[in-house]
Amino acid sequence: xxxxxxxxxxxxxxxxxxxxxxxxxxxxxxxxxxxxxxxxxxxxxxxxxxxxxxxxxxxxxxxxxxxxxxxxxxxxxxxxxxxxxxxxxxxxxxxxxxxxxxxxxxxxxxxxxxxxxxxxxxxxxxxxxxxxxxxxxxxxxxxxxxxxxxxxxxxxxxxxxxxxxxxxxxxxxxxxxxxxxxxxxxxxxxxxxxxxxxxxxxxxxxxxxxxxxxxxxxxxxxxxxxxxxxxxxxxxxxxxxxxxxxxxxxxxxxxxxxxxxxxxxxxxxxxxxxxxxxxxxxxxxxxxxxxxxxxxxxxxxxxxxxxxxxxxxxxxxxxxxxxxxxxxxxxxxxxxxxxxxxxxxxxxxxxxxxxxxxxxxxxxxxxxxxxxxxxxxxxxxxxxxxxx
Amino acid sequence: xxxxxxxxxxxxxxxxxxxxxxxxxxxxxxxxxxxxxxxxxxxxxxxxxxxxxxxxxxxxxxxxxxxxxxxxxxxxxxxxxxxxxxxxxxxxxxxxxxxxxxxxxxxxxxxxxxxxxxxxxxxxxxxxxxxxxxxxxxxxxxxxxxxxxxxxxxxxxxxxxxxxxxxxxxxxxxxxxxxxxxxxxxxxxxxxxxxxxxxxxxxxxxxxxxxxxxxxxxxxxxxxxxxxxxxxxxxxxxxxxxxxxxxxxxxxxxxxxxxxxxxxxxxxxxxxxxxxxxxxxxxxxxxxxxxxxxxxxxxxxxxxxxxxxxxxxxxxxxxxxxxxxxxxxxxxxxxxxxxxxxxxxxxxxxxxxxxxxxxxxxxxxxxxxxxxxxxxxxxxxxxxxxxxxxxxxxxxxxxxxxxxxxxxxxxxxxxxxxxxxxxxxxxxxxxxxxxxxxxxxxxxxxxxxxxxxxxxxxxxxxxxxxxxxxxxxx
Numbered sequence: 059x060x061x062x063x064x065x066x067x068x069x070x071x072x073x074x075x076x077x078x079x080x081x082x083x084x085x086x087x088x089x090x091x092x093x094x095x096x097x098x099x100x101x102x103x104x105x106x107x108x109x110x111x112x113x114x115x116x117x118x119x120x121x122x123x124x125x126x127x128x129x130x131x132x133x134x135x136x137x138x139x140x141x142x143x144x145x146x147x148x149x150x151x152x153x154x155x156x157x158x159x160x161x162x163x164x165x166x167x168x169x170x171x172x173x174x175x176x177x178x179x180x181x182x183x184x185x186x187x188x189x190x191x192x193x194x195x196x197x198x199x200x201x202x203x204x205x206x207x208x209x210x211x212x213x214x215x216x217x218x219x220x221x222x223x224x225x226x227x228x229x230x231x232x233x234x235x236x237x238x239x240x241x242x243x244x245x246x247x248x249x250x251x252x253x254x255x256x257x258x259x260x261x262x263x264x265x266x267x268x269x270x271x272x273x274x275x276x277x278x279x280x281x282x283x284x285x286x287x288x289x290x291x292x293x294x295x296x297x298x299x300x301x302x303x304x305x306x307x308x309x310x311x312x313x314x315x316x317x318x319x320x321x322x323x324x325x326x327x328x329x330x331x332x333x334x335x336x337x338x339x340x341x342x343x344x345x346x347x348x349x350x351x352x353x354x355x356x357x358x359x360x361x362x363x364x365x366x367x368x369x370x371x372x373x374x375x376x377x378x379x380x381x382x383x384x385x386x387x388x389x390x391x392x393x394x395x396x397x398x399x400x401x402x403x404x405x406x407x408x409x410x411x412x413x414x415x416x417x418x419x420x421x422x423x424x425x426x427x428x429x430x431x432x433x434x435x436x437x438x439x440x441x442x443x444x445x446x
Numbered sequence: 447x448x449x450x451x452x453x454x455x456x457x458x459x460x461x462x463x464x465x466x467x468x469x470x471x472x473x474x475x476x477x478x479x480x481x482x483x484x485x486x487x488x489x490x491x492x493x494x495x496x497x498x499x500x501x502x503x504x505x506x507x508x509x510x511x512x513x514x515x516x517x518x519x520x521x522x523x524x525x526x527x528x529x530x531x532x533x534x535x536x537x538x539x540x541x542x543x544x545x546x547x548x549x550x551x552x553x554x555x556x557x558x559x560x561x562x563x564x565x566x567x568x569x570x571x572x573x574x575x576x577x578x579x580x581x582x583x584x585x586x587x588x589x590x591x592x593x594x595x596x597x598x599x600x601x602x603x604x605x606x607x608x609x610x611x612x613x614x615x616x617x618x619x620x621x622x623x624x625x626x627x628x629x630x631x632x633x634x635x636x637x638x639x640x641x642x643x644x645x646x647x648x649x650x651x652x653x654x655x656x657x658x659x660x661x662x663x664x665x666x667x668x669x670x671x672x673x674x675x676x677x678x679x680x681x682x683x684x685x686x687x688x689x690x691x692x693x694x695x696x697x698x699x700x701x702x703x704x705x706x707x708x709x710x711x712x713x714x715x716x717x718x719x720x721x722x723x724x725x726x727x728x729x730x731x732x733x734x735x736x737x738x739x740x741x742x743x744x745x746x747x748x749x750x751x752x753x754x755x756x757x758x759x760x761x762x763x764x765x766x767x768x769x770x771x772x773x774x775x776x777x778x779x780x781x782x783x784x785x786x787x788x789x790x791x792x793x794x795x796x797x798x799x800x801x802x803x804x805x806x807x808x809x810x811x812x813x814x815x816x817x818x819x820x821x822x823x824x825x826x827x828x829x830x831x832x833x834x835x836x837x838x839x840x841x842x843x844x845x846x847x848x849x850x851x852x853x854x855x856x857x858x859x860x861x862x863x864x865x866x867x868x869x870x871x872x873x874x875x876x877x878x879x880x881x882x883x884x885x886x887x888x889x890x891x892x893x894x895x896x897x898x899x900x901x902x903x904x905x906x907x908x909x910x911x912x913x914x915x916x917x918x919x920x
Binding site for chain 2: 061063064266276281
């Protein structure tokens, strides 16, 4: 027995245990984000808009995780997420600015409020299901939106609420964007841990049982009341935490952000990514929010700001004016193109990959692995005349 | 007044008794698991330490020319490495040879070109092995090297021994501590349990006003049960009782209200009138009308469905774990943080689920998703699911529907086995008369919600009213 060999095997085994641990990917994602922030702080020129896109996408992932538990596990459709996120932002903005509450206290009160809200919506969901529940929650969200617009003393109305500073233990601090970004990454990893634990626990199974067959779930001792309330509470807590993160990062909130469009985008992100896997949510959120923020909003096709396009126009002197107008128009319509692309994506995914893009990724991965193995086998047969 | 108060008191006492019983059971299962985990951890660490010590010693042993296990192992590894490389080289040459043969070269010509190459490769291989091993085992040994090796060996071994004993002692200390803590706690809980139980048993028996509603040897009693849907009387003043430990069959033509009776018992329907009484394992009588749908399983009443109701998005094993939902003792926050307690609990319940699956011969399907599995298998999985829930009364809604003859024969065996091994009473609805007549101890025939006859299977077969209901009157 060779001790070196055995030790190497042991080390390999330990390494594999760490790498195959489900938390590893989450920590890797968080670590990557922290690393990006670190090198940006050290002077590597990463554009601010890209950082902002990453930060916002992370916040949307947090909100999406809660929503995925609600939709993918408990099987309850909700369009009220925007309102709850809005509450989170206004709670932080108002309580710190006007009342001087510490951030910890705001989080505590928000979670308390989220539980109350979740219970209210959960009780509504006991009597109403499916599409009707979505409409009810949509109505709730619109009510909240109207409150944001009209409760001027708290929310500053349609002008939006500004929150220049955060409060920690009674003292006002100006926290840099970099710090908040790091905090978001940490919270994201924590939320991913929690989500993973919930969906792998008896609670997750009970919710799935409730979604698949309510009568079987009840016969097995799952209280529908309890788990519907729990699902709504979890989703609302995640949304409020997302709202608090958003407010600390952007420092500004305005009612129009928390409209139906946001809820629909979130729904799209969860559906496109795959509502039953954490990585699906990450992928979907990046597709719907991140791609728009980090890529489409940064494409510049105006001739006077993009040398390559200016040179391209130079090559066709007779159509110069027409091309110029075309590119200027294209620049103006880029945000609309995002919507069109998102719509197309949703249609394609729902038609061909009901399990979401994550399922597609898995399929591609297995296909690549099989192709690689086949290629190796073929090469070996050609060279050595036998497999193995 | 006093009687009512006693019943209430007993009901209040029963909750902590059940809690304590499950706690004691869980802790008793949990302790060996914890010890085993700790032992494995220590064993792993000790093995690593030993390997490290051997590795450390190996180089000096090699210098001293001692053929220890570690050195021989290293030689073996070096040899194998060389052998592996030359195996592939030889294969490549042989492949070239066979390709040449296919191009109609003569054998003599082939030997001319390839025999020297193979020979050369063989000599290369031998020399490579020699070189690899020579590097590891020197031919002559130096007394000073032996001295140094001895010295190092003594030091390393003594340190290893010290560390090992330290680790094992620590483990033993932990085990003793856990066992002591466990024993003191268990003693306390058992004392408390005995106290509560004696207190509760004093209150048991005639005190309950429900006691008069149900026979002493019966598990379930339907007393003038009626279920009306608007004007339709699905169940009409039906009464019978199911005895403990028997297999009770409920038969009747289509639309006789059999499934409605089941739904009333499991509280999916609220009965219009009449009483439903159930005597639990502890001998207490429960009025089922006061229970919620999801509480029924806690009493020990578990049911299957006419059309299989599975959690399609979970594998079979986890479907069984859904049935063990009420047996988890970790709360929501424990689940949120995935505490070691939850993991061990999960391990125990998974083992239990595997045992149940093996009992029914389903262990191959443990990791299959139910979607796409044959109907007969799914029916069996539903049975397994009821067994997972520590059943007292199993209610089977048409267990043989959609099964072929062999499967039905197997099902008879399974039903008897469940009754005998799990000490459960079985109450079933079935259209397959062969199964009902073979398996059941008592059969009750109903038609349009009304009882036609009740008795032994043979009596029912000869009953005139039953025949008329099935085959039509004169």
